[in-house]
Amino acid sequence: MSAVTGPPAELAERRDELTPMLQQYVDRCAEHDDALVLFRVGDFYKTFCGIAEEVARLCELTLIEREDSTGTYAAAGIPVDNAAEYIERLLDAGHRVAVADQVEDPSEASGIVERAVTQIITPGTVVDDELLSPDSTYVAAVVGADADTGDAPAYAVASVDVSTGECRVAPAADRAGAREEVARVGPAELISGPGTPEVDPDCPVTDWDDDAFAVDAARATLAEYADPDRFAAVEARAVGGLLAYAEYTQGDDGSLEYVSRVRRYDPADCLRLDAAALRSLELFENRAGGDREGDTLFETVNETVCALGRRRLASWLRRPLVDRAAIEGRLDAVGELSTRTLLREELRDELRAAYDLERLVSRVSRERANARDLRSVARTLSIVPNLKAALADAESDRLGRLRDDLDELRETRELIERAIAADPPQEITEGGVIADGFDEELDEVRSTEREGRAWVADLEQQERERTGIDNLEVGHNQVHGYYIEVTDSHLDSVPDEYRRRQTLKNSERFVTPELRRREDEILGAAERADALEYDVFREVRAEVAEAADRLQGVADDLADLDALLSLSTVAVGPDFCRPTFHDGDEALEIEAGRHPVVARAQAEFVPNDADLPAGGVALITGPNMSGKSTYMRQVGLIAVLAQAGGFVPARSASLPVLDRVFTRVGASDDIAGGQSTFMREMSELTDILHDATEDSLVLLDEVGRGTSTADGLAIARAATEFLHDEVGARTLFATHYHDLTALADEREGVFNLHFTAIRDGDDVTFLHRVDDGPSSSSYGVEVARMAGVPDSVVERSRELVEATDGHERAPAASTAPAATDGAGTADGESEAASDSSTPPGQQTLPGTEPEGAAADGADALAAELRELDLARTTPLEALNRLQELQDRVTDR
Structure with missing residues (x-):
């Protein structure tokens, strides 16, 4: 990691003299000294001193000076609303980023607002939509077995996609096998633990706490997600230590509840493709290093219509099958879909409405989903009955199993549709999230607010008629609240019960006791409604999270179906045929x-x-x-x-x-x-x-x-x-x-x-x-x-x-x-x-023929060459023999 991480020296040395806010900044930097801390101050994430200089340089920001009673400090700020763009630059520069957010309401804070690191963003653990591509983003770990215990296998490779919850671990018999599996996973970040071999990954390598990979600690971590007894010791250490790292990156709560299926697999159970094969065959990257669409096998056969299918198709190409029955099962499904054009297009049309359910489930489980995310879950579930109906007469076993396995989750979908407004706002704390009729108490509070606003809306016409002031206006602003505005020319007609609230250049603003009462009633109801809506929303989100495992099952089925449809769409192209196997x-x-x-x-x-x-x-x-x-x-x-x-x-x-x-x-x-x-x-x-x-x-x-x-x-x-x-x-x-x-x-x-x-x-x-x-x-x-x-x-x-x-x-x-x-x-x-x-073995060019070559030496070498039994000579023996003969020629 870069030397700019950790607390700036000029602040850390005099921490006790700093303002409370800067003291808090220093403390957060010290707690996360392996990351660059972005410290929330108002509408900006701030950095200070040397760290600010680095951030300003990388993000092309203006470096400013912050002055207080303790001194003047360099500062740089990243706007909160546009943070993803700048965080991506910091990640590309090799930094880990710790986001320190405000964790209490400033209006309720008795002193300085408390801030805590809510997320640590690394190349392999990004979860924000703005930083994610549609493809899988893995963080991986390779661990070697303890030589003293003679554990087998020798290595284990674990990987997790924090954005979807996909988690896998594979054994590797030797270093070459571990290197091959890392290349196949293609992680965005590799975690270095005890016994990690030289695997030459094409990604950043992060040192992590060796203690997390100790067998007892790793098994304890793994026990929160799966039965650790299902895994060999080195496998448990790899996946347990990796999950501990993933938890650490998610901030203080460290929630990864949606990682509910840790899968062990054997690389021998699929067609093995090492780094050289992936590169040479250009499965995912063309050798020229370009990014032109269609330059790889994946982009050539990728006709998927949703992110779920795109990732699944990539996984199938990284790990082709070796089980002939399983291969034939896929081919049967692809073959059926390729011949049934109407069915294929109907299914593709339905899947186009599918959202990225895997990532939605992870956000729901981490309590980071907003109301629009829940509506997206419901919209995706709404296509399931249509898919099942379309597949009713499917003949292939694979399509039949998909039809039977697809879970409609009717109760979850209906809950979301009843609870969440049809077009909710982005923010979940500002009202308008929960649909009318879902919560009785909320409906009553909203009714009070609506009645008050209706009374205010009618007040202007009533007061004009009562006072005879035809240009009287009723208005509202954030500072003074509701008011009645009268121009100076009509001040003589103002009733006695009007109380002056504000004087303007050509008019006066007033308030009446009834208007004040109604204002308090409206504002109180609005605040109560917002708070109640937030609580109700969290309850709904928590109930949806309880179905996370079933939702992930639906995501799996939708991904498989989209990948099969993609292969079948390609199959109907010219000059394609169904392969046969022997x-x-x-x-x-x-x-x-x-x-x-x-x-x-x-x-x-x-x-x-x-x-x-x-x-x-x-x-x-x-x-x-x-x-x-x-x-x-x-x-x-x-x-x-x-x-x-x-x-x-x-x-x-x-x-x-x-x-x-x-x-x-x-x-x-x-x-x-x-x-x-x-x-x-x-x-x-x-x-x-x-x-x-x-x-x-x-x-x-x-x-x-x-x-x-x-x-x-x-x-x-x-x-x-x-x-x-x-x-x-x-x-x-x-x-x-x-x-x-x-x-x-x-x-x-x-x-x-x-x-x-x-x-x-x-x-x-x-x-x-x-x-x-x-x-x-x-x-x-x-x-x-x-x-x-x-x-x-x-x-x-x-x-x-x-x-x-x-x-x-x-x-x-x-x-x-x-x-x-x-x-x-x-x-x-x-x-x-x-x-x-x-x-x-050498070519003689014109004018370069050797003079007086020793014929007897050449004859002797020729005789020895003729006596060599090449059919029984190993490559190494041949090289050694060749070296010996060449040395003799050179010595002459």
């Missing part, structure tokens, strides 16, 4: 598959087939820009969308149920973390080789390009062999190492694919069509020319390519005959092999 021993087959995001953005998109047998490895070669990466991603996205329960962009799709999708796509580095692009690539490859199974889908793009040709090709070959021989995962591997294509002759499950192109002189046309066999060229020079590289560079590149054509060779090249249509042709292989002056 047990996994058959091939992954996609006919005329399309990338769901790219195909929607482009007027013309070339569909492609995919036929990937169990354990098969497809080596994909072809020109740059030909569509290799798009093709691999579209296979991954089709699998993810299908297991989420959606129809997919293809003519047909027969798929296995995958356990994980791994990606190693694109180049990026982590300079702050000390990782180069190549190290980052190797780290991702390591995770794949360790964790992939025969039920996984692996997408590799240009493995080994971050180092020398010899090293890179060796790593790429060894990794490919390992995936084929040891793992058995379905693998798509796009590469420019044409030597790798020879593996298809050595491994039964390895085969070649390539993307086609047509050369016409210096021009190249990419057909974006996948075909069998290896590619004939990478067309790198042509792509460089198309990109605008200077002609002289392009021409020199062509000369070098022509001079070195056929001389490319690497130490891991296959001893089997090479394909005759690739860049490494059979003739080229023979020519390279005969050139003993060229070190293995």
Whole structure:
């Protein structure tokens, strides 16, 4: 946290000399020394001294000076009515914000008004509508098990959305699993507790009290929300400590009663997608970092009509199913809705009227809901009978269960409709909130007030007739109350019972004993009505809060229905089909598959087939820009969308149920973390080789390009062999190492694919069509020319390519005959092999041939390479052997 938090030193050092208000400010800052305190003074949240300077700078406010008997202090104020905009800036700057509100009525305070921190706002615990997006906002915690006790699992990841009450906890067997689950949750804030591993979250990290994560304290906290015995020790510590933090952020009352369902889940129960897969497949964020609508899978398939459904659809894409029956259940519902157009549109029209019931319930439970919020609850409940009626003849089991589960909560809806005015004001303390006829006592008080106001309304005409003063007026202001105003020209006609109240320039204002009595009666009735309305409203709100659990159940059902409708709306689009699933021993087959995001953005998109047998490895070669990466991603996205329960962009799709999708796509580095692009690539490859199974889908793009040709090709070959021989995962591997294509002759499950192109002189046309066999060229020079590289560079590149054509060779090249249509042709292989002056794995450019190379040394190295049993060599052994051979060449 920033150094500006805590009490300003210049105030804290002389606290006892300060005014009572500043003393209170110092005390609130000391109590919350990890946050920036906004201190309510009138219509502003004030800050002072160094904190004021920081707030003024970040919020672009004018810094003023506050002077009192104890000194002059810098001050900055944020208007209460527009606080959210400024608080958001403070959060973006990395601050936690503690809001110190007035907690007693200034008119009733005997001295200085008491202020207390009512809310601590952090990036992961925002609850105000002005600061929330429609998407889920999670705060998460990762806790490691106590090594001394041998607890299992090793880690636990807990998350809670304070705005909705959604709370989950998952076990993780190791640090990689914990890191993967944090990436899947995508928290806005991560809480660091004891044993928290390095998980590299893309969010702020907050240190929290270790004592809250102690097993006894955490279980005691958790017991307020769920049975702690349902959770392993490390899980209870993670979720209990996190809930304690969430309670702390809600201020003095710390109410989280609406968190009534703490759910434990196993990441293995869904299709696992780590951070690399989420990023590479662009499920929720496009890799370019833009925010253009439709650039992600989520935005492409998001046709939801309410916030509940939007969050549910995102959750389904983050955690696709692995239970085949559950997948088929969703697909049945999506299929039925896609064919019943009238039903689909009727349901969508009804759901458009649904408010964000999850967040409404949380506000009701925290006693922060106003009258309009309650009317929104009632309006949402009012659509439930219509939804149930529309689903009366639904045939799929999933839709039938939704119909039966939807709870009308008739008594809650009727209570709100009877109690709350049809169009209530925003404020709940200023009257007009409770409907007439709901509370007898309130009706009597209101009747008294109305009768008094009616008497006053008639008074003007009566007095004009009685006094003969035709311009006499009856009025009211906040200072003097009710009055009778007479111009100076008619003062002689004023009756004796008039009592002068105020003298103006050209008139006098009077009051009569009866008008004074009526005024007291009206004002007294109004004050009593306002106070009584507030009490009645709180009683109604409390009664609604008692139904919080049932209301959350309705929110769940509405969210599911909207998500299913979204997927069905997408399913009726062109070129979408229902996927079929098999047990996994058959091939992954996609006919005329399309990338769901790219195909929607482009007027013309070339569909492609995919036929990937169990354990098969497809080596994909072809020109740059030909569509290799798009093709691999579209296979991954089709699998993810299908297991989420959606129809997919293809003519047909027969798929296995995958356990994980791994990606190693694109180049990026982590300079702050000390990782180069190549190290980052190797780290991702390591995770794949360790964790992939025969039920996984692996997408590799240009493995080994971050180092020398010899090293890179060796790593790429060894990794490919390992995936084929040891793992058995379905693998798509796009590469420019044409030597790798020879593996298809050595491994039964390895085969070649390539993307086609047509050369016409210096021009190249990419057909974006996948075909069998290896590619004939990478067309790198042509792509460089198309990109605008200077002609002289392009021409020199062509000369070098022509001079070195056929001389490319690497130490891991296959001893089997090479394909005759690739860049490494059979003739080229023979020519390279005969050139003993060229070190293995390196290209010899014109004018750079080594002189007097030691033929005997080259022969010895070649002999050793021929003796290597690559089929039985692990990737690590291959790298170590390669390093040894390279060192010997370097030493010579």
